[in-house]
Amino acid sequence: MLLMALKKVLQTVFVLFIVSVASFSLLKLAPGDPVEIMLGSEYSAEAHAALVRQLGLDQPLVTQYLDWLGNFVTGDWGTSYIARADIFTYAFVEALPVTLTLAAFSLGLAVVLGVPLGVLSAVKKDTAWDAGAAVFALTGTAFPSFFLGILLIWVFGVKFGLFPVMGFVPPWEDFWGGLYHMILPALTLSTYFIAMIVRLTRATLVEVLAQPYIAAARARGEPGWRVVWVHGLRNIAMPLVTIIGLQLGTLLQGAVLTETVFSLPGAGQMITSAVLGREYGVVQAGVVMTATLFVLVNLAVDLAYPFLDPRLRPR
Amino acid sequence: MDKIDHKKVLATRIAAGLGRRAVLKGMGAGLLTTAASGLAPRLASAQSGGHITIAALNHIDTLDPHFTGFLAAIQVINNIHNGLLKIVYDGKAVTFEPDLAESWELLDDVTHVFKLREGVTFHDGTPCDAEAVKFSLLRVKEGEPASPHAWKLSLLETIEIQDPLTIKLTFSKPYAFLPVALNGSTGRAGTIVSPAAVQKYGADYGRNPVGTGPFRFVSWRENDAIELEKNPDYFEEGLPRLDRATWKLMKEPSSAVAALMAGQVDGMTDCPMQLVSQVDAFPGATLYGEIEGNYTFVGMNTRKAPFDDINLRRAVAWALDRETLLKQAYFGRAIQAFTPISPPMTGFYDPEIASSGRGQWFDLDKAKEFRAKAANQGEIEAVYMMSERGPVGTRVAQTVAPMLAQIGIKAKLELIEPATWVQRRNAGDFDLFDFEWVADLDPDETLFPEFKSGGAWNFPGWSSPEFDELCTQAQVVLDVPKRAELYHKAEDILMDEAPIAMMAHMPVYKVLSTKVQGFQYIPADLLNLHTVSIG
Numbered sequence: 001m002l003l004m005a006l007k008k009v010l011q012t013v014f015v016l017f018i019v020s021v022a023s024f025s026l027l028k029l030a031p032g033d034p035v036e037i038m039l040g041s042e043y044s045a046e047a048h049a050a051l052v053r054q055l056g057l058d059q060p061l062v063t064q065y066l067d068w069l070g071n072f073v074t075g076d077w078g079t080s081y082i083a084r085a086d087i088f089t090y091a092f093v094e095a096l097p098v099t100l101t102l103a104a105f106s107l108g109l110a111v112v113l114g115v116p117l118g119v120l121s122a123v124k125k126d127t128a129w130d131a132g133a134a135v136f137a138l139t140g141t142a143f144p145s146f147f148l149g150i151l152l153i154w155v156f157g158v159k160f161g162l163f164p165v166m167g168f169v170p171p172w173e174d175f176w177g178g179l180y181h182m183i184l185p186a187l188t189l190s191t192y193f194i195a196m197i198v199r200l201t202r203a204t205l206v207e208v209l210a211q212p213y214i215a216a217a218r219a220r221g222e223p224g225w226r227v228v229w230v231h232g233l234r235n236i237a238m239p240l241v242t243i244i245g246l247q248l249g250t251l252l253q254g255a256v257l258t259e260t261v262f263s264l265p266g267a268g269q270m271i272t273s274a275v276l277g278r279e280y281g282v283v284q285a286g287v288v289m290t291a292t293l294f295v296l297v298n299l300a301v302d303l304a305y306p307f308l309d310p311r312l313r314p315r
Numbered sequence: 316m317d318k319i320d321h322k323k324v325l326a327t328r329i330a331a332g333l334g335r336r337a338v339l340k341g342m343g344a345g346l347l348t349t350a351a352s353g354l355a356p357r358l359a360s361a362q363s364g365g366h367i368t369i370a371a372l373n374h375i376d377t378l379d380p381h382f383t384g385f386l387a388a389i390q391v392i393n394n395i396h397n398g399l400l401k402i403v404y405d406g407k408a409v410t411f412e413p414d415l416a417e418s419w420e421l422l423d424d425v426t427h428v429f430k431l432r433e434g435v436t437f438h439d440g441t442p443c444d445a446e447a448v449k450f451s452l453l454r455v456k457e458g459e460p461a462s463p464h465a466w467k468l469s470l471l472e473t474i475e476i477q478d479p480l481t482i483k484l485t486f487s488k489p490y491a492f493l494p495v496a497l498n499g500s501t502g503r504a505g506t507i508v509s510p511a512a513v514q515k516y517g518a519d520y521g522r523n524p525v526g527t528g529p530f531r532f533v534s535w536r537e538n539d540a541i542e543l544e545k546n547p548d549y550f551e552e553g554l555p556r557l558d559r560a561t562w563k564l565m566k567e568p569s570s571a572v573a574a575l576m577a578g579q580v581d582g583m584t585d586c587p588m589q590l591v592s593q594v595d596a597f598p599g600a601t602l603y604g605e606i607e608g609n610y611t612f613v614g615m616n617t618r619k620a621p622f623d624d625i626n627l628r629r630a631v632a633w634a635l636d637r638e639t640l641l642k643q644a645y646f647g648r649a650i651q652a653f654t655p656i657s658p659p660m661t662g663f664y665d666p667e668i669a670s671s672g673r674g675q676w677f678d679l680d681k682a683k684e685f686r687a688k689a690a691n692q693g694e695i696e697a698v699y700m701m702s703e704r705g706p707v708g709t710r711v712a713q714t715v716a717p718m719l720a721q722i723g724i725k726a727k728l729e730l731i732e733p734a735t736w737v738q739r740r741n742a743g744d745f746d747l748f749d750f751e752w753v754a755d756l757d758p759d760e761t762l763f764p765e766f767k768s769g770g771a772w773n774f775p776g777w778s779s780p781e782f783d784e785l786c787t788q789a790q791v792v793l794d795v796p797k798r799a800e801l802y803h804k805a806e807d808i809l810m811d812e813a814p815i816a817m818m819a820h821m822p823v824y825k826v827l828s829t830k831v832q833g834f835q836y837i838p839a840d841l842l843n844l845h846t847v848s849i850g
Contacts, residue, residue, distance in 0.1 A: 030734075030735070031734070031735040031738050031739070032732075032734030032735045032737070032738050033734070033737075033738050036734075036737050036738055036741055045771060046461055047460070047461045047462075047463050047465075050460050050461055051460065054460060079519075084377065084518060084519050084521055084522050085522065085537055090537050094536060094537060094539075095537065095538070150569055150570070150573075153570060153573045154573060157573055157574075157577045157579075158573050158576045158577045161577055161578075164577075164579060165570065165573050165574050165577050165579060166563070166565065166570060166574050166579060166580075167563070167579070168539070260566050260567050260570075261567050261570055262570065263539075263563065263564070263565040263566070263567070263570060263574075265536060265537060265538040265539035265564075266538075269538045269566070270537065270538060273538065273566075276732065276733060276734060277734070278734055
């Protein structure tokens with residue numbers, strides 16, 4: 001078990017290295033020059049050359065990458081070119097917690113709404129309930145999140161004035177304030193997941209409910225809710241955990257749009273603006289951070305299987 | 316009440332050979348009356364306190380006035396810092412007045428003496444004296460790293476400190492652009508920063524700005540907000556009225572409009588043209604905006620075929636249907652630009668330009684005549700690079716393409732992202748592009764750096780010794796009508812040789828909630844909160 005975990009960690013480091021090389025090369029291959037963006041439209045050729053030298057952008061690419069890597073692993077993430085922000089503080093202390101909060105609330109919301117809806121449509125299979133849930137699920141998966149976000153803002157924020165339409169309040173400072181500010185963004189980001197979880201729960205549960213042991217449980221005279229929520233639902237844990245792990249990438253992707261629409265200062269916004277501004281250091285930090293997150297979650301998912309399914313426990 | 320127009324004073328004095336002391340005394344008295352009768356009663360009735368939150372839509376690069384390249388940054392910087400001079404607007408004309416300077420004397424055409432206000436301190440407690448002014452001017456002129464605004468002070472020869480509050484600047488030539496160069500907003504070169512803070516923060520000054528302005532910098536959280544707080548020691552009596560100001564950094568304009576309507580922000584630093592009617596119809600907010608000192612154009616790469624052909628360029632210049640462009644690309648909010656010089660440039664802009672026969676406009680017959688004279692008579696394919704940038708994104712390109720088709724030019728529209736667009740523009744890797752020069756208040760800055768032979772901003776790569784000569788001459792002429800004549804001649808050459816096809820002078824908008832009072836609009840894309848209060 002320990003050996004397996006260690007192997008996974010080593011794999012992870014290798015994956016992260018590949019990811020950082022790939023993102024660095026892609027960004028350097030793309031046209032666009034951070035210095036030209038920094039200087040705006042009013043600058044002289046001398047100012048341009050001086051800045052290029054100052055930022056070390058006249059060095060060979062390999063040197064630039066190795067410099068970055070050396071500093072990065074020793075905890076010196078550097079300073080962003082344009083804003084002169086400390087990248088570690090910006091990326092890790094400020095931006096990442098916002099995205100994690102958004103992702104956690106969205107996942108929570110997806111599970112809390114998705115599972116019961118899925119159970120409902122499985123139990124009431126082929127009824128209006130089921131059809132309704134199916135329509136909801138289909139719409140949810142098909143709806144683009146940026147549009148949904150703007151729609152929610154207009155209806156709940158502007159028309160009814162129920163929820164704030166922007167801003168981030170750290171829930172660890174003010175939990176209810178944080179929740180209140182997070183409701184619309186979390187709903188926007190999680191709609192896709194709610195829909196996916198509804199369909200997953202329904203499909204799994206329909207299959208499970210046809211199993212002999214369910215019939216046996218019913219025959220033993222166990223109450224209907226116990227049969228569904230205890231015997232049936234236990235089987236959903238595995239696919240659910242798998243899908244959360246696999247879909248984390250989609251979630252982080254969706255966070256970019258959601259963060260922009262709701263003006264949340266998260267990692268998604270950070271990476272997009274850094275790519276547009278050719279802030280190499282910030283992009284690298286962001287990519288490595290999210291890749292680590294992705295890999296760690298999948299590692300956690302792998303490690304969680306034996307706990308969820310006794311058959312997978314090593315003997 | 317009479318406003319003092321220093322440019323005019325400069326000009327009249329030189330033209331009429333008046334005793335300069337007499338003129339300056341008159342100026343001083345005028346300033347005093349302004350202060351006494353204008354400001355005092357308003358201050359007495361104004362409320363104090365309050366926290367304003369403004370949605371900042373455009374990119375802010377740094378809060379270091381000497382290094383920023385973005386107007387959105389100037390909007391914030393101008394609330395933290397002051398210049399030697401400032402821009403004043405009375406609803407009709409733009410003038411330049413002393414800001415940190417108490418008086419501005421002209422000893423002769425090239426020697427300017429500024430007497431500074433007494434007792435002004437920076438937010439870090441250090442005094443704003445002649446030494447600090449000298450430090451700031453030198454930081455722009457010859458600092459290391461080089462400031463992108465250094466050219467604005469290249470004619471500055473000597474800086475002499477006469478006493479702790481008096482500084483004498485000597486220029487190598489009479490310098491008509493001076494009022495713009497030395498103001499703290501669009502000019503940037505004349506913004507005074509705390510020497511102690513620059514020494515303390517070095518390259519990180521832009522994250523820790525320390526000025527003399529009505530607001531102190533508190534914090535800047537990336538992609539989140541910039542916080543300012545009241546400077547209780549501000550030198551203008553009774554100002555500022557607000558306690559705090561937050562610039563909420565928002566990228567999505569429609570979210571900002573929603574936040575405005577939901578009352579979560581009290582204003583917007585900009586309003587994209589597609590949202591103007593929506594905001595205009597909202598009773599809870601006031602839209603501020605007039606045609607500012609800018610012009611938009613379709614640029615042609617004169618360095619290579621096909622647009623190295625002057626007749627083909629002329630054909631393009633006459634083929635653009637400006638009325639359609641104004642309607643389709645600018646939502647009917649802009650006005651037609653016949654030449655680059657724009658309405659706020661009082662004395663240089665001709666309000667009758669439409670009927671003057673000068674400049675470019677739509678005349679398809681004329682365009683076809685020029686097209687017939689072009690070297691290449693076959694169908695010409697030209698790369699038009701466009702990007703989702705600027706005030707109207709790709710709308711111009713899409714509207715212009717069919718107009719070019721009418722004169723046998725097939726525009727190959729290439730959509731690229733902004734960073735690539737900037738790089739290709741600077742490298743001259745395009746046939747056609749559209750662009751805008753904005754927030755200019757003087758004809759020199761609106762014409763010369765943009766079209767000077769070999770200049771870094773001369774993206775079409777056009778060159779005309781005659782144009783250069785006229786602009787260089789005009790730089791040292793202080794008499795406004797005479798100077799205007801030189802610039803008009805320069806413009807005529809530019810318009811005739813057509814490295815660009817003129818399109819529009821645009822309004823630049825600000826939005827403030829009706830709760831906000833006391834905002835003074837200045838047509839230079841500024842959002843000064845000095846006199847603003849919130850009820």
